[in-house]
Amino acid sequence: MKLTEGATAPDFTINDQDGKPVSLHDFKGKKVALYFYPKDDTPGCTAQACNLRDNIALLKKKKIVVLGVSIDTEKKHKKFEDKYSLPFTLLADPEKQLVELYGVWGEKKFMGRTYMGTHRVTFLINEDGVIDHIIEKVDTKNHTEQILELWGMN
Numbered sequence: 001m002k003l004t005e006g007a008t009a010p011d012f013t014i015n016d017q018d019g020k021p022v023s024l025h026d027f028k029g030k031k032v033a034l035y036f037y038p039k040d041d042t043p044g045c046t047a048q049a050c051n052l053r054d055n056i057a058l059l060k061k062k063k064i065v066v067l068g069v070s071i072d073t074e075k076k077h078k079k080f081e082d083k084y085s086l087p088f089t090l091l092a093d094p095e096k097q098l099v100e101l102y103g104v105w106g107e108k109k110f111m112g113r114t115y116m117g118t119h120r121v122t123f124l125i126n127e128d129g130v131i132d133h134i135i136e137k138v139d140t141k142n143h144t145e146q147i148l149e150l151w152g153m154n
Contacts, residue, residue, distance in 0.1 A: 014092065069091040105119075
């Protein structure tokens with residue numbers, strides 16, 4: 001199932017980097033930038049996470065909650081969080097529940113090789129749990145700017 005803008009974001013409950021369960025409905029009344037990324041501690045994923053980290057004060061001021069998701073384990077997420085001082089929640093999805101629920105798990109190509117993996121996609125979910133925007137062409141070094149621009153907050 002492909003999610004579309006204007007659709008209700010599927011609710012979920014999944015553990016964060018500290019092993020605590022996090023549900024989308026916990027953030028009702030807040031804007032949520034739910035970003036899916038391939039793997040902790042890789043160049044593009046690190047650039048994206050650090051861009052969000054460096055702009056977290058601005059995002060919080062605009063009342064935007066950042067949730068990162070990859071299929072890495074809680075332990076790998078914790079290391080990633082600690083290494084780069086990430087001030088937001090990372091959701092561990094090794095069972096691929098969330099990546100499949102949001103339709104971001106699929107075929108990828110890299111250097112002539114085809115494999116299954118997580119597509120880098122961000123869902124901007126409004127206070128009512130509706131998907132306002134889907135960013136499929138993520139600019140990892142300027143991701144905060146993309147988010148604010150789409151929500152008309154820049």
